[in-house]
Amino acid sequence: DISFKTSGLHKLCTQQRHMIKRLGPSTAKKLMQRLADLQACDSLHEASFIPGRAHELSGDRRGQIAMEVRGGVRL
Numbered sequence: 001d002i003s004f005k006t007s008g009l010h011k012l013c014t015q016q017r018h019m020i021k022r023l024g025p026s027t028a029k030k031l032m033q034r035l036a037d038l039q040a041c042d043s044l045h046e047a048s049f050i051p052g053r054a055h056e057l058s059g060d061r062r063g064q065i066a067m068e069v070r071g072g073v074r075l
Contacts, residue, residue, distance in 0.1 A: 013031065019031060031070075031075065035075075044056055044063070044065055047065050052068045053067060054066070054067035
């Protein structure tokens with residue numbers, strides 16, 4: 001499951017028009033691609049094979065992953 005901490009982040013990641021307006025078309029396209037890749041995964045382990053330098057976080061963020069979307073923009 002993909003969850004979002006805020007309603008603003010949920011809107012950014014689920015509404016293509018808002019995503020393009022905030023991030024620009026090329027970064028929005030990459031973000032949509034990364035989100036689709038994540039939806040297709042059955043586990044965090046599978047997500048580690050998605051292009052974009054995905055890695056599992058540690059400490060109090062254990063069980064979560066981070067990945068590069070484009071040019072320093074991370075998900």
